[in-house]
Amino acid sequence: MTAQLPLDLGHRPALGRADFLVGPANREAVAWIDRWPDWPAAASGVRGLALVGAPGSGKSHLAAAWQARSGASAIATAAAAGAATADAVLIDAPSLPDPEIESALFLLYERLGARRGSILLVTTLPPTQTRFALPDLASRLATFPVAALAAPDDVLLAGLLAKLFADRQLRVAPEVVAYLLPRMERSFAAAQALVAALDARALAERRPVTVALAGQVLGAIEPTLD
Numbered sequence: 001m002t003a004q005l006p007l008d009l010g011h012r013p014a015l016g017r018a019d020f021l022v023g024p025a026n027r028e029a030v031a032w033i034d035r036w037p038d039w040p041a042a043a044s045g046v047r048g049l050a051l052v053g054a055p056g057s058g059k060s061h062l063a064a065a066w067q068a069r070s071g072a073s074a075i076a077t078a079a080a081a082g083a084a085t086a087d088a089v090l091i092d093a094p095s096l097p098d099p100e101i102e103s104a105l106f107l108l109y110e111r112l113g114a115r116r117g118s119i120l121l122v123t124t125l126p127p128t129q130t131r132f133a134l135p136d137l138a139s140r141l142a143t144f145p146v147a148a149l150a151a152p153d154d155v156l157l158a159g160l161l162a163k164l165f166a167d168r169q170l171r172v173a174p175e176v177v178a179y180l181l182p183r184m185e186r187s188f189a190a191a192q193a194l195v196a197a198l199d200a201r202a203l204a205e206r207r208p209v210t211v212a213l214a215g216q217v218l219g220a221i222e223p224t225l226d
Contacts, residue, residue, distance in 0.1 A: 021058075021156055021159040021160055021163060022156075023152065023153060023155055023156030023159070024150075024153060024156070025149065025150040025151060025152045025153060025156055026057075026058060026062075026149045026150070026152075026156070028147060028148070029051060029053075029062060029147035029148060029149050030062065032049055032051075032145070032147040033049075033051075033062055033065065033066050033147070036049075036066060036069070036070060036118065037070070037118060039118065039145070040145060041116065042113070042140070042143050042144075044109070044110070044113035044140065045112075045113040045114065045115075045116045045117075046109060046112050046113045046116070046117060046118070046119060046140075047116065047117070047118045047119070048118065048119040048120075048121065048141070048143070048144040048145075049118075049119075049120055049121070049144055049145055049146075049147055050121045050123055050126060050127050050141070050144040050145070050146045050147065051063060051120060051121065051122050051123070051147050051149070052123055052124065052125065052126055052146055052147065052148045052149065053124070053148060053149030053150075054124060054149075054151075054187065054188075054189070055124065055189050056187055056188040056189025056190070056191075056192055057149040057150075057151075057187070057188050057189075058149055058188055059122050059149060060122070062149075063090055063120060063122050066090070066120055067090050067120075070088040070118060070120075071086060071088060072086060072088035072089050072090045072118070072120065073085075073086040073088070073089050073090070074089075074090045074092075075089050075090065075091050075092075075105065075108070076092055077101060078098075078100045078101040078103070078104035079104075081101060081104035081105050081107070081108045082104050082107070082108075084108055086117075087112070087115050087116075087117040087118065088117060088118040088119075088120075089108065089112065089117070089118070089119050089120075090119075090120050090122065091105065091119060091120070091121050091122065092122050092123075093121055093122060093123035093124070093125075093127075093130055097131045097132050097133040098133060099133040099134065102132060102133050102134040102137050103134060105137055106134055106136055106137045106140075109137065109140055119144075121141060121144060126146045127141040127142045127144055127146075128142050151186055151187060152186065152187075152188060154181055157181060157186060157191060158177050158178075158181060160188060160191050161177050161180060161181075161191055161194075161195065162177060164191060164192060164195040165195055165209070168195065168199050170195075170198075170199060170202070170209055171208070171209075172209045173210075175211055176209060176210065176211055176214050179211045179214055179215070180194065180214055180218065183218055184218060193221070194217070194218065194221060197217050197220075197221060198213065198214060198217050201213060201216070201217050
């Protein structure tokens with residue numbers, strides 16, 4: 001059978017708060033997000049939270065849900081920080097350290113304090129362990145409470161796989177998920193990569209996603225685990 005060239009047409013993941021799967025690994029972080037705007041205020045007046053987790057842990061989904069609810073501006077550049085007028089902002093820490101953006105973020109922090117605004121800092125490490133170029137900014141962000149996203153357990157990982165398949169409109173039998181769970185890397189990022197690979201392979205070969213196909217794809221991705 002001739003393989004079909006898969007076209008990367010993209011897909012629209014469900015990123016609403018109701019679509020976020022909750023389990024022991026992320027329940028505390030979800031509770032913090034749901035608690036907004038009732039976050040503790042610093043002496044400056046800023047209400048802040050550091051959302052911490054490994055790549056693919058669900059930070060972006062949870063941050064997007066908070067942004068939709070709060071109307072926050074996403075800040076990734078010094079220009080965006082300088083132009084921000086919203087009372088809530090979303091900051092992605094992987095863009096740090098950077099003296100230019102940090103200086104702009106410090107001024108933004110001070111403006112938000114005067115308005116008792118909110119900051120959600122999305123990061124892979126707590127602020128106290130993150131490298132900053134500007135000590136004044138570091139000291140302020142270090143006061144934020146930390147909401148951590150841990151590695152998923154079996155129940156949460158199974159739910160995540162089911163959601164990722166559904167996002168791509170793939171009908172997958174429960175035995176496929178049961179087959180993947182003990183054999184795949186236990187992370188959100190690995191689940192996303194695996195589902196994408198299965199989708200591409202199924203499309204290229206015009207096959208449904210079955211246990212047999214899952215074994216072939218998983219063996220190519222993680223030959224030592226299968």
